[in-house]
Amino acid sequence: MVSIQGVNKHFGNLHALKDIDLTVDDGEVVVLIGPSGSGKSTLCRTINRLETVDAGSITVNGKPLPAEGRALANLRADVGMVFQHFNLFAHLTVLQNITLGPIKVRRTPKAKAEERARQLLQRVGLADKADAFPSQLSGGQQQRVAIARGLAMDPKLMMFDEPTSALDPEMINEVLDVMQDLAREGMTMVVVTHEMGFARRAANRVVFMADGQIVEVAPPDEFFDDPKTARAQDFLAKVMSH
Amino acid sequence: MFDNFDLMIEALGAGMWTTVWVTLTSYAIALVIGMVLVVMHVSPAFPARWAANAYTQLFRNVPLLAVLFIMYFGLPKVGIVADNWVWALLGLGMYTGAFVGETMRSGINSIPLGQSEAARSLGLTFGQSLSSVILPQSVRAVIPPLGSLLIALVKNSALVLAIGVPELTARSRRLIEDTQSRFDLWGVIICVTVGYLLIAFVLSYLVRIAEKRTAFVR
Numbered sequence: 341m342v343s344i345q346g347v348n349k350h351f352g353n354l355h356a357l358k359d360i361d362l363t364v365d366d367g368e369v370v371v372l373i374g375p376s377g378s379g380k381s382t383l384c385r386t387i388n389r390l391e392t393v394d395a396g397s398i399t400v401n402g403k404p405l406p407a408e409g410r411a412l413a414n415l416r417a418d419v420g421m422v423f424q425h426f427n428l429f430a431h432l433t434v435l436q437n438i439t440l441g442p443i444k445v446r447r448t449p450k451a452k453a454e455e456r457a458r459q460l461l462q463r464v465g466l467a468d469k470a471d472a473f474p475s476q477l478s479g480g481q482q483q484r485v486a487i488a489r490g491l492a493m494d495p496k497l498m499m500f501d502e503p504t505s506a507l508d509p510e511m512i513n514e515v516l517d518v519m520q521d522l523a524r525e526g527m528t529m530v531v532v533t534h535e536m537g538f539a540r541r542a543a544n545r546v547v548f549m550a551d552g553q554i555v556e557v558a559p560p561d562e563f564f565d566d567p568k569t570a571r572a573q574d575f576l577a578k579v580m581s582h
Numbered sequence: 583m584f585d586n587f588d589l590m591i592e593a594l595g596a597g598m599w600t601t602v603w604v605t606l607t608s609y610a611i612a613l614v615i616g617m618v619l620v621v622m623h624v625s626p627a628f629p630a631r632w633a634a635n636a637y638t639q640l641f642r643n644v645p646l647l648a649v650l651f652i653m654y655f656g657l658p659k660v661g662i663v664a665d666n667w668v669w670a671l672l673g674l675g676m677y678t679g680a681f682v683g684e685t686m687r688s689g690i691n692s693i694p695l696g697q698s699e700a701a702r703s704l705g706l707t708f709g710q711s712l713s714s715v716i717l718p719q720s721v722r723a724v725i726p727p728l729g730s731l732l733i734a735l736v737k738n739s740a741l742v743l744a745i746g747v748p749e750l751t752a753r754s755r756r757l758i759e760d761t762q763s764r765f766d767l768w769g770v771i772i773c774v775t776v777g778y779l780l781i782a783f784v785l786s787y788l789v790r791i792a793e794k795r796t797a798f799v800r
Contacts (some may be wrong), residue, residue, distance in 0.1 A: 390699055408626055410707060417705025427700035431719045441704035444714060486700075493704060 341366050341497055341528050342387055347396030349382060349552075356382050358552040360396065364497070369529045371539040371560070374549035375575060380532045381424075383549070384501050387530065388419045401496065417445045420490030420498040424505050426482040428474035428489070434461070435470040438489045446493065453492070460488040464518050480511025487518055498522065500531040536579060540564055548572045583769040590757060590765055590773060597753030598777045604670060604749055605739045605781070609732055611675025616682025623687050626708060634683065641680035647741050649673045654745040670742035678735050685727045689720030722796045729789030733782050750777055 342364040349357035357379050364370050372380040385391040386398060389405050389412055398405045400419065406412045429437050438457035442448040448456075461467050464484040474482055483503055490498055500519065504512040516538050523529055523542040533539060539546055539560055546563040548556040548571075556563065556572045567573045584590070622634035641649065653669040693716055701711030743752035754774040757765045 388703060390703065408708075413702070413705045413707050415705075416703055419703070421700070421703035423696060423700065425696055427694075427696035429697060429700070429715050429719075431715075440714060441706070444710050445705040489704070 341368070341401060342530070343397075343399045344383075344387070345397050347383075347386065347393045347398065349379075349386065349391065349393050356552050357386070357393070360554055362547065362554060362557075364528060364530060367526045367528055368544045369523045369527075369531065369542050370545050370547055371543035372530065372532045372547045372549060373534070373536070373539055373575075374555075378549040379552040380547075380549045381501050384499055384530055384532045387497075387499060388416045388421060390421075413445070417441070417493055418496045420493060420495035422483070422486050422490055422498070422500045422503045424502040426474070426479070426486045426506075428482055428486055430474055433471050433473055434466070434477070434485050437474070437485060438492045441489065441493050457488070457492055460491055461485075463491075464488050465514070478511060479507045480514045483507065483511075483515045484518055487515070487522075491522075497528045497530065500529065500533070502532050502534070504533065504535055534579070536564070536576075548575070550575070583766050583772075585766055585769065586764045587769075590770065593753045593757055594750065594770075594773050594777055597748060597750035598781065600748055600753075601736065601739055601750040601777075602781060604674065604742065604747065605732070605736050608671045608674035608678065608739070609735055611671060612678035612682045612731075612735070613728075615676060615679025616686050619679065619683030620686040620690060621712065623683065624690060624712070638680045638683055641677050642684070646673065646677050646738055647744060649677050650741060650745050666742075666745045666747055669745060670739075670747045674735060674739060674742065678731060678738070681731050682728065685724050685731065686720065688727075689724035690716055692723050693719050722793070725789065725793045725796060729786065729793075732785055732789065736778065736781050736785065750774060 344360055344362045347357055347360040360383060372384065374380050382391055386393050387400065400415060406415065429440065432440065435454060435457050438460060439450065439453040442453040442456070443450055458467065458470060461470055464487060466481055466484055469477060469481060477485065503519070504515050507515065512535065516535060520538070520542050543560045546558055546560050547554055548563065550571050556567065556569045564576065567576055619634045619637060622630040625631060650669060650673040653673050654666060697715055697719065698711055701715040706714065739749055740751035742749060751774065754770050757770045758767055
């Protein structure tokens, strides 16, 4: 589904991504973890070219990422993206947020798009919020709408860039539950997160990054119970100490 | 003070009408130019950004009166001939358009980057994300400053008297300089002032309505 080879990226003097190689198979859930500033969000954002890379190649579904333009827009339509800060369209209702993509990009008739949107809202537990504006929802509700918005495009891949990092603790689980259901249903997912419990339960593979490099890749049980690298051991000791 | 009041009102009324339609027409031109400029300003294509910037610098930094003179006196010399009305509308419109473009640009810049990232992530093209997501949200922020530009344009429109368009100020000058001295200076000044205030009040009111119409819950 996604193949990343030899990717390098600089922000000025900062070498944000160093020789990244990573593939994501169909139906696989890959969870990126690591300390802040390790490059996991940047890596996630390169997959739909919200960040460009300086060197290396990224292919999605066998096709190299096109330059900015219609071909890239088409590719992005197939890759759902959920952001840390939700980024729901502030001037549109929940229903309009979800139907915008299908109507504008997929040319789905409005009635059909709305029907599907209501099904998705049902699924994320927000059927009664269709006509609310984003500002009237809690963070957890907004993030679930954002997930529904992504799913409305029938994406081949869903990416989550720290989807629970901006949420109050009591709202984290309602979002993780939705994500876990998705994972169980076989959605291909790339998830950047600090939620170790989620990584352990939902991931097929855990990718541990530090200082712009992929340090360790392993199935979750193996990674959490028996990390091989000192950097990962150190990181886990810090995040698991409470 | 208000000698020959009916004659005065007749002349000033005609001037007021001219001021109003010159203002509104050139403002419509300015809005179109501003919209084109702002799309060019945020476009991924470098030449478009460069051209928008060049236009803005040119029209923002040359006095409006000079713009009108260049058009009315200069352009016919290179074979571009048109009515003084045309130059009045184009001069006011193109000059104000530069300011409208900058105002709209600041409106766009006030929208968080995440909104356009989310739009692009859905597969919307540059144009679609601008028209469906970014511009509708910036409209509300830019209506008050666009309203100020409209009011400024009402007053700037007085300058077209220099190229012979009989708007409100031009008419009042004719009354003051009346060869038979039929009109009192203060009477004319008061009426002209009231005329401009009336126009400005009505337009401000319309801007307020537009502001309320575009409000959304946040």
